[in-house]
Amino acid sequence: MSKAGILAKPSNSLTDQLSSIDPKLPVGAQVYSSIRDSILNLRLEPKQALSEKELSLRLGVSRTPVREALIKLSEDGLVDVFPQRGTFVAPVRMKEVLEAQFIREALEVAVVGRVAEHANEVLVQRLRENLKRQKLALDQSLPDNFLIEDEAFHYALCEFADLPRGWKVIQNVKGQMDRVRVLSLPDPGHVAGLYLQHVQIVDAIEARDAEVARLHMRRHLQQVFHTITSLLRDKPQLFD
Amino acid sequence: MSKAGILAKPSNSLTDQLSSIDPKLPVGAQVYSSIRDSILNLRLEPKQALSEKELSLRLGVSRTPVREALIKLSEDGLVDVFPQRGTFVAPVRMKEVLEAQFIREALEVAVVGRVAEHANEVLVQRLRENLKRQKLALDQSLPDNFLIEDEAFHYALCEFADLPRGWKVIQNVKGQMDRVRVLSLPDPGHVAGLYLQHVQIVDAIEARDAEVARLHMRRHLQQVFHTITSLLRDKPQLFD
DNA sequence: ACAAATACACTACCATGGTAATATGTCAAT
């Protein structure tokens, strides 16, 4: 590990890296979201141990919902669980990122095609407003906000296409790519490029040109190829 | 119900509708597979109650792995869980079947395109042998065997394309369509049609013609549209 | 007789205890 800094924070502890739990709401789902969020934001680093007992203590819940959350995360490919040995944050695996990209591209290209074929005024209006918020986040250099609006953009397409399960699948595989994406956010040029691609997609939707919409969506989603190559160069320790 | 014979067995009981569990192997996964299989084969009928306690008694395991299995099945959309009220086998929902079809088509059309682009001799050989077994099952009127080989056919494509997660996604959404498919198996003409479409796909793969392969895969997967319309006419009670 | 209120049974959900398997640290033998 190259991070052996002089004042390295005690990152083996999970304190303050997980949001707290409201016992009034369903606990299992909250635990899942909390851990997932921390993994995707890299607050929990790859290879870090995640024991049922430790997590249940930190979150103030029992081990059962923690266990259920870890099972779900292992199905997402975000943690590796070795029975009777331990559970660990999964490293970013190049192969799985590329596979996630393939799946997402196949699915979301089809989605945007359907959207373009059935587009109407209210959808286009909604997307334009979303684009405005993206531009705002871009101009204000608030990359986290941009990520939120980006998510909303892609969700809006699935919602209009009436494909809630499609969105679930996209979200699932997207988890494999999000850790890569957060590291590309500091680059304003890259983010600006994403924004312009969104605009192109909306233009094609408004023109009801499914073929062009698919083309731009494909190129948009293939941006991750550039991101991952530069990331593999700059932060190889995240990979296994 | 057409099977309301004079000596109708007490089908509200779960006995003999679930395979038994080997305590040596991981229990949770076995419970999941057992229940899922029974649902997809319609041995467990839509709307039937599936209580943790009852299932744990029948299967001879504790409630914990049963609960975990039911959670997974609810994510698959195969059971509906109402907190503090009960868990029930989900009815076949037209909307979800159509959505599953859309997702599967988008994904598997992309898969077969990649496969055709990189096809080699050993793959084609393997697919041809699979087709032989399909033909055999067809000639012997063993529709269950045909289903197994059909599954193997589609899996082989994902495996060659090196997309294990893609296969997992396909399998997941496929669960929504399988209950529709098993009811179409008694029709030998329909099954023969599926076989011929498989042959066309393999021919296109052998010719390394991705475009034609995609076309035939698309038409193949759209067969479910015909199945579902006739099913909605013949067995409306399966739907909600 | 009928409607509202109450008691009861049942559910999924969460908490906790017990167990076999694995990893690690200690110590003895060579």
Add this chain to the structure above:
DNA sequence: ATTGACATATTACCATGGTAGTGTATTTGT
């Protein structure tokens, strides 16, 4: 100094107990 066996601690896994929320049946008031 190195290797082997053994003791100990830790892990995920499964079993079971407790609880709040939800339908249903019964009872009660009119």
